Amino acid sequence: MWRTLAGAVAGLLVLFVGSLAFNAASGQSRWPGPLDLVRVHPWVVLLALIPISFIGLWQAPRRDRTQDPPAPVTYRLPPRNTNFTGRDATLRELRQRLTSANDVAMLAVHGLGGVGKTQLAVEYAYRYLSKYRFVAFVDAEHPDLVASQFVSLAGELGLAEVSSDQVVPRVYGKLRDRRPWLIIFDNGEKPGTLTHMLPSGDLAGNGQVIVTTRVSGWSSRADVIDLDVFTRRESVELLVRRVPDMTATVADRIAEQLGDLPLALEQAAGYMGYNHTTPEAYLTLLTSRLEDMIARGELTDRPTVVVATLWQLSVRRLETDRPQAVRLLELCALLAPEPIPLDLFTGSPEVLNGAAADPLVWDTTVGALAGLGLARRGDASLVLHRLVQAAVRAAMPDEVHTDTRVQLCRALLAAVPHDINGDPDARPRWQELLPHVIAVTKDEPPAECAAQTAVLLRLASEFLLSIGDRSPALPLCERALAIDESLGGRDAEVGFDLITLAQIHRDLAAPERARPLAERALRLHESCLPADSPAIATDLATLARILCLLGEHGAAQPLAERALQLDEAAYGPDDPYVSFDLVALANVHVDLGDYATAVPLISRALRIREARYAPDHLYIGYVLLFKARVLHTLNDPTAADLARRGAQILHTQLGRTHPKTEEAVALVNRLR
Structure with missing residues (x-):
């Protein structure tokens, strides 16, 4: 616009001077149209045109300079990652924080090694390169080498022969002429190791600094962004784009195995690309040999970097x-x-x-x-x-691995509740520790902790059975039994394994497989435990319920009655274990069609559990549903309310899709 205005004014000046010359030559008394104003007031018009022309001529080149800023200069900035994925929200946040009204000039990107901190900083530099006049990248992993990089940076800025003790202030001073500028300190250590290399005072306001770091403690020196692993969507996007024939389903499973760590995903893509490994084959290798696979696969821009050594x-x-x-x-x-x-x-x-x-x-x-x-x-x-x-x-080393596993087995055995049925607080503690028990016991145990491994496996299966997860409980208990039998001289422990295994098969609707296991457990315990042992009561109650499922109700009833007597004598009439015997005996009477006898047994079991467990405990939910089914058979209208309460407990504790919850909801619907 200003260039156009300047041209117009210059044209008017030429017209004005030409008009005066014409007037002098022609001697006319009047000019046509508005030009007569020039003839009558020539000096007034001239005085008005001169300042306008100066303004136009001054503004035109100034605006041109603004429209064409000098190209930004970069120093050691790595090549842009053409496969950079996601992080859009984080990049916007980084930009907003660096340019906020609070004049935040320094920002630390903190996160786990391999999470993509360097890639984020480099992508930011390229994405906003036009906003800077100078961008530098400094490797800060080894603080002693940062000064030498600043000497090289000084040369890039035209500073010759700068002493090492003066190089930092001289560089930042020179950057005043290059503002706005950006310096990335990559893989910085604690703030103290870089303090003398970071800008301070007025220098900090002349540009912006990004520090990428794995180390905590930067909040006192800089604003901090905590960078997490990829979202699953970002992981899948990267793998599908990088690897031919990769499906979203397989990519999701690979990302799960790699914990969505960006470096590991890039490494996986590199491995598959170099070896022409199919995604399915790579997933198989990853699942079975994770420790080996994290050492294989190269990144094109960082061939020496792998997860195994990160x-x-x-x-x-x-x-x-x-x-x-x-x-x-x-x-x-x-x-x-x-x-x-x-x-x-x-x-x-x-x-x-x-x-x-x-x-x-x-x-x-x-x-x-x-x-x-x-x-x-x-x-x-x-x-x-x-x-x-x-x-x-x-x-x-192998010996360290073995010793570590032995110690973990002992620590876990001391930490997990052993009385899963009787301890009201067993469930939350087991939910917390179960993944770790599974991890430590998944391989063949060292001889030093074989016995502890067997106990942990059986207890884990008992807990899973208590929450209705029968299928995963089965292989755990089978492994416990195999270990105990291989050790020899552990008849009592073998009996505990057998009775738990019998309970699992019973709940899996396989009473014919459960019966010989329960009978063998009873024989072992009667041979090695006192006659009044509560363990024998558990065997008797379990066998009684199995016999009922097989239609042998006459043989089941005395077993259930004897189990109740043993536990009442051992624990007293109001113990949770007594409630299990009451439920077992009630089941016998229900199968015999004697519902009236079963109801008071169930009601007593419910009172015991309500007195000993939290109101939303699973064992209360189970007995509520049992009572609801029996009362419904007797046409008692209170059955529906009991069923709703029981179903709500199972929904809260097990989730909507758990099989036991679905069974409870189906019962509620029938009783409406």
Whole structure:
């Protein structure tokens, strides 16, 4: 616009001067149209045109300069990742924080190794490159080498022969002429190691700094963005785009195995691309040999970086500074990639050679893992990424692996509730520890902890049976039985395995398979336990319910009555174990068609459980539904309310889609 105005004004000036010359030559007394104003007031018009022309001529080149800014200069900025995926919201947040009204000039991107911090920072630099005049990338992993990079940076800025003690202020001073500028310090350590390299005072306001780091503690020096792993959608998007013939279903399963870690996903794509491995075959390898696969596959821009060695530097630092933290890391590596309750170790302080017994030592030991980004720390738990665990496992010598597993077996056996039916608080504790029990016991046990492994497997199967998960309980109990039988001399433990296995088959509607197991358990326990042992009562009650399912009600009734007598004598009339015997005896009478006798037995079992368990405990829900079915047979109108209460408990505790919940809902619908 200003260029057009300047041209118009210049044209008017030429017209004006030409008009004066014409007037002098022609001597006319009047000019045509508005031009007569020039003839009458020539000097007034001239004085008006001169400032307008100056404004136009001055503004035109200034506006042109604004429209064509100089191209930004970059220093050691890595090539842009053409496969960069997702992170749009995080990039917008990063931009907003760096340019906010609060003049935040420094931002730390914090996260687990391999989560994509460097890729995010580089993508940000390219995405907003036009907003800067100078962008530099500094490798900060080794603080001692940062100064030499600043010397090279000084040369890039035209500063020759700058001393090392003056290079930092001279560089930032020179950047005043290049503002706005951006410097990325990649893989920084603690703030103290980089303090002398970061801008301060007025220098901080001249540009922006991004620090990528695995280490906590930057909040006092910079604004912090915590970068997490990919969402599952982003993981699937990357794999489907990078790998031919990759389906969303297989990509989802690969992403699950790799914990959505961006580096691992890129490595997986590289492996499949180089070896022409089909996605299905790669998934099979990943599932069966995770520790081996995280060492294979290359990234095109970082061929020496693989997940298997990604955290080695952090672990080596722990070995020097906090060896007990390395031991804690090894213990956690053999557990599940789920929240690990810290009281698993404080309850068994010997597994860490006493480190868990001293509150201060323990706090700093746990904090070292969180501080180096190897774990996330909750109020009472630690969470390790599954690939951190796999990398630590892969680096463990066989003898260390064995010793670690033995110690974990002992710690878990001390931590899990053994009285699953009688302990009202057993369920939440087992839900917390079950994934870790499964992880530690999944392989053939070392001889040093074979017996503990068998007990853990049986207890886990008992817990799963108590919440109605019969199918996963079966292989666990079968393994427990196989281990106990191989050890020899463990008749009582073999009996416990057998009776649990019988209960599972009974609930799986296979009473013909359950019967010989229960009968063998009863024989073993009668041969090695006192005649009044409560364990014998459990065998009797279980066998009685199995015989009922087989239609042998006459043989079942005396067994159930004897079980009730044994438990009442051992525990008293109001113990939870007595309630199980009452339910077993009631089942016999229901199968005999004697509903009137069954009702008071069920009602007594319900009173015992309501007095001993929380109002929403599963055992209360089960007995409510049992009573509802029997009362419905007797045409009692209260059955519907009992069924609704029982179904609500199961829905809350097991979820809407659990088979037992669906059975309860079906009963409620029938009773409407």
